[in-house]
Amino acid sequence: MSARRSSHAWLDNELNDADVLPERRHKARARKPLGRRRIESLTADPETGDAADDVIRFLLDRGHLTEVVAELKSGKEATAYVARGPRGSVLLKLYRDLEARSFKRDGVYREGQVILDQRAARAMQGRTRKGLEMLQAGWVCAEYAHLWQLWRAGLNVPEPLVGPEPSEYAQTTPAVLMRLIGSEDAPAPRLSDASLTPEEARSAWRQAVQGMADLLRLGYAHGDYSTYNLLWWENTVIIIDFPQLTTRSNPNFQQLLRRDAESLATSFRRHGLTETAEQTLREVQRRALGPGPEPRVLLP
Known part of the structure; x- marks a missing residue:
């Protein structure tokens, strides 16, 4: 790990605070890595109002979401869903567990960052269970932090819907919530798919x-x-x-x-x-x- 300081000094606190999410802390027992979630597990039961997926239950309970509507797109590291929240239409991005991603060579992007806690740094380098959890949280927190900075700077990016404090958006791991570009019936297409004059x-x-x-x-x-x-x-x-x-x-x-x-x-x-x-x-x-x-x- 490089000795140069990262611009994300906040990341140390978020990754190394074992008590940030006590209600969401993973159990020590072995479990199958979570990959692409089926839409059925993300929608609330009409009788109980509960969703089978614990991440979605957490987002519903905290008032970040009111409903997951449909799957939009699945990529190599996350799946995007159309959802609804108190502020309108939401793009819900759910990251797969690191072990379940097809994109795993993320080290080239993380070079130059500093994790001051050496035990945490070793765990991430060794990709232990705890280290993978830290990497997962870091990936999600990085997207939120970048979204907030770019949004505030006036760039054309989706508006982040949780934050701006890291202590707020760290709780949503492995989900990132942003305003949906387009409409529920017609989400904005990627330029790669758009038909342009x-x-x-x-x-x-x-x-x-x-x-x-x-x-x-x-x-x-x-x-x-x-x-x-x-x-x-x-x-x-x-x-x-x-x-x-x-x-x-x-x-x-x-x-x-x-x-x-x-x-x-x-x-x-x-x-x-x-x-x-x-x-x-x-x-x-x-x-x-x-x-x-x-x-x-x-x-x-």
């Missing part, structure tokens, strides 16, 4: 490059930036998927930034654009020197 494609490209530049201006590389992690809604590009967001403290930062530029250029070819990775990166770097979006004002 040539004019729309050029607009989407400019917005996507600007979004990557806005991230770079804040000192971030996305780590997985392509049309698969960009939504298209009302002629606007919305950036999603932030747990692997990395900072300049990561020795792999430049490599990840270049890979983002290449992924963006490659994934836009289906929309008829033929920019190279080198051209894309230069344009991102040029735009990152300019002004950023207007920060959002959060009302009490």
Whole structure:
């Protein structure tokens, strides 16, 4: 583990506090790792009002959700569901247990972070049961923390619905709740799936490059930036998927930034654009020197 300090100093407290979630603490007995949840286990029983899944029960009891409606999309590390809450339509992202994910090589994104508790650091490096729980919590907390920072900075990202204090969103592990982009009947499609006119494609490209530049201006590389992690809604590009967001403290930062530029250029070819990775990166770097979006004002 690198000796350089992470920008997420709060992570030490959240990962190493064994009493953050006493009611959610895993039992020591062996259990099958949780992968993709069946929608039937996430919906409340009409007679009792209880859901079979303990995470959903917790979210219902705390008032974060009122109902899980349908599965939206399943990926390599999490499944997204359409849900409802006290503030309207919700995108519920439920991470699989680390042992059940097809995407497991997350170390490249975590380099440069510091975990001050050496026992915790060894547990995570050794991927012990406790270490995996810490990594899982860290992955979820990182997505919330990044969402809050980017949302406040004015970037086009989904609004996080739990927080902004880490002590609040740490309790929802392994779930991340954000405002649904689109509607329940027609959630916003990924750019990779959207049908665009040539004019729309050029607009989407400019917005996507600007979004990557806005991230770079804040000192971030996305780590997985392509049309698969960009939504298209009302002629606007919305950036999603932030747990692997990395900072300049990561020795792999430049490599990840270049890979983002290449992924963006490659994934836009289906929309008829033929920019190279080198051209894309230069344009991102040029735009990152300019002004950023207007920060959002959060009302009490």
